[in-house]
Amino acid sequence: MLTNHPMIDVGIAVIVSHFDLDDPADVTKEQLKEFAQYLEKTYSSPYFHSFLSVLFPNSAYVNPTMKEERKREALDEVLYGFLKDEEGSNGTCSFCGQPSHFRAFRQHVPLLTGEGLINFFPSRRTGLEICPYCLLAVQAFPLGSLKISGQAFFVHADDFNVTIELAHRFKLMNEQNALLKEAKASPDMKYPKTQFIRQFLEVDRFLKYEEPEGSVTIYHLTNYGTNADISMYHLPVQILSFVYDMKSAAFYQTWQQMAHDAWGVPSKKGKKGEKGTQSxxxxxxxxxxxxxxxxxxxxxxxxxxxxxxxxxxxxxxxxxxxxxxxxxxxxxxxxxxxxxxxxxxxxxxxxxxxxxxxxxxxxxxxxxxxxxxxxxxxxxxxxxxxxxxxxxxxxxxxxxxxxxxxxxxxxxxxxxxxxxxxxxxxxxxxxxxxxxxxxxxxxxxxxxxxxxxxxxxxxxxxxxxxxxxxxxxxxxxx
Structure with missing residues (x-):
């Protein structure tokens, strides 16, 4: 079930695309378990250790001081909570309204406060109620994001098909990065607005189907240390339609020339061992x-x-x-x-x-x-x-x-x-x-x-x- 919360919906899109489905309702519990196992293995790579440190600080993914027993317990809570018996749940998920028996903090959901802080929570209770399904979706959303300027970049669209296609494209790019032996070997992308238009124009869906419906919002966030921050960029439907129309024969050649003229000039020299600024x-x-x-x-x-x-x-x-x-x-x-x-x-x-x-x-x-x-x-x-x-x-x-x-x-x-x-x-x-x-x-x-x-x-x-x-x-x- 979609929640209209960007992190959760992007996470759902990642899960749906992983099994090549169209409707979140078609995902079974067995598939969720299979996905959770895949996520745990993928997040153990050096690339994701670096990426997740800015999203889930002090979590089981990145905390080197956490003992193995506690680490296993923490991963079971955030990845496999849906396998537990839901009886006795006395809370309600803040995102979807389903029963909840878990309260999340910043190491579980980005941009929340840490444990023990009661600011912005009702009834003097710390943490945010979240069901195991939404919690798994939050854990999945980094896979449907790109690391740009050291922060997570992801896209939430009114048209869920757009969210799925972009999340799937980012997932494939992240899977390639996860194969690298060193996190520093991965591309250090910058300029989130530029990257979105590039990805939007390259997604296969827009070469096959009709133009997307609704608007798109781009999120660029970090949950790291005391510098937790988020930037949001909104593209209304008429702008998306305009960009989509530029692919037609009447505009394509001119638009391509305009895009070519608008690129920044790459530096000829970079740091030692580098070839200079990449595209x-x-x-x-x-x-x-x-x-x-x-x-x-x-x-x-x-x-x-x-x-x-x-x-x-x-x-x-x-x-x-x-x-x-x-x-x-x-x-x-x-x-x-x-x-x-x-x-x-x-x-x-x-x-x-x-x-x-x-x-x-x-x-x-x-x-x-x-x-x-x-x-x-x-x-x-x-x-x-x-x-x-x-x-x-x-x-x-x-x-x-x-x-x-x-x-x-x-x-x-x-x-x-x-x-x-x-x-x-x-x-x-x-x-x-x-x-x-x-x-x-x-x-x-x-x-x-x-x-x-x-x-x-x-x-x-x-x-x-x-x-x-x-x-x-x-x-x-x-």
Whole structure:
């Protein structure tokens, strides 16, 4: 029976996956005994001796001063308690409500207090009532966790199938580590948020079935000494669905490039005998920033979409023309599915970008694009005024250019468009005109790249900003 307690449910997931089952109710008592024996043997390895010392301090797993008789008694209590006769149990499990005859402390369940301390317990009684089944599940949860930065990292999802798949994947990794003769030989992984996204994308289930239902919470905890602590990172369902959607053909190539660009730079030298920083020790900024969504979507767009697109197109400066990547499509999907901006708003941004592209193709006004491109690096208070003045100049340029050719042109920017795109933001995360500007830049760059405009104007992608000249447009037309 699931309890909605993360440690217990992850432990149940480990047991269920061990016997290749889907429903916890299908696990028999004989199988629980078999699993308890397997757990006792697995936890005797040097790797788990190190791992469990931060979760079950002074327990029978890690306490070298504990006599064999007491150690056997302690292991029987936490691993084989379900074999005892439940008659005479006068307590109730705090997690599932079943009869309980055992009171747990920090050496049995992480983050509880030690023996003799009455803080946070009712009726002046120390310890927490727990039934033998939940106690076994707690003992099993480290097997469904990863050791990251010296702490236990595990995942609890609304969709129990997700919990099972990730717990099973972590269990297989831990079984490999348990074969090592020295604990120090195991990978020293870091950055729990990065590791979760990596594992989420690699789990086989997500290559076969429909996208997961519900949200996910990641736990990173230690129960060691006086530094017991826990960190929790929550990913709502819309973020998980967004990550899942990135595997589709429409987004996959661009997403892979974004993930590649976001990896930290490994060090070339490590400690003596080491080759340097390994990939599992590096943060991926893209994966880390997913946890700031949806509230941090403006920064996400600028960091991973705008700068990613710019980095891509700058390859032209080195004479390398690459396949077109669809940053705009990812930005559009992010705005619609994660930020939940109206589709009409997204379409207005797209239309404005397309009109500006048409204007540039007709006039070759590389001065306008260069100014617009460099606005992202300016003071935001000065930037908005410059943006507005830039559009006014572009309209004037279009009028004069059309008059010189004896043609009537449609203005690149209208009043209604400007208000709708830059002034009227109704999303709950306080979006502003800078988001509109960034999305327009992404769309413009993709269209101009596709139409070979950058091939004729490679110099405009250089970082140096053009010198200010208020009469530049008039000089060009003269």
């Amino acid at each position: 599992f020790n590096l943060p991926n900024r893209l994966y880390e920033d997913l946890f700031d969504l949806p509230a941090g979507y403006a920064s996400f767009i600028r960091t991973h979409l705008v700068e990613g697109a710019i980095r891509r197109y700058k390859s032209l400066l080195n004479g390398k023309e690459k396949d077109i990547l669809h940053y705009w499509e990812i930005g559009k999907h992010l705005m619609k599915e994660v930020v939940q901006v109206r589709e009409e708003k997204i379409e207005e941004i797209k239309q404005m970008a397309d009109r500006l592209v048409e204007y540039l193709l007709k006039t070759d006004d590389h001065h306008f694009f260069q100014r617009f491109y460099h606005l992202r690096n300016r003071n935001k208070y000065v930037e908005y005024e410059e943006l507005r003045n830039l559009f006014i100049k572009a309209n004037n340029h279009a009028i004069r250019h059309g008059a010189n050719l004896d043609q009537s042109w449609e203005l690149p920017i209208t009043f209604d468009q400007f208000i709708n795109v830059f002034e009227q933001w109704e999303d709950p995360y306080e979006g502003n005109w800078q988001v509109g500007r960034d999305l327009i830049l992404i769309r413009m760059m993709e269209q101009l790249y596709e139409k070979k405009w950058f091939t004729r104007h490679r110099e405009i992608l250089k970082e140096s900003e053009p010198e200010e000249d208020e009469n530049q447009l008039e000089k060009e037309e003269a």
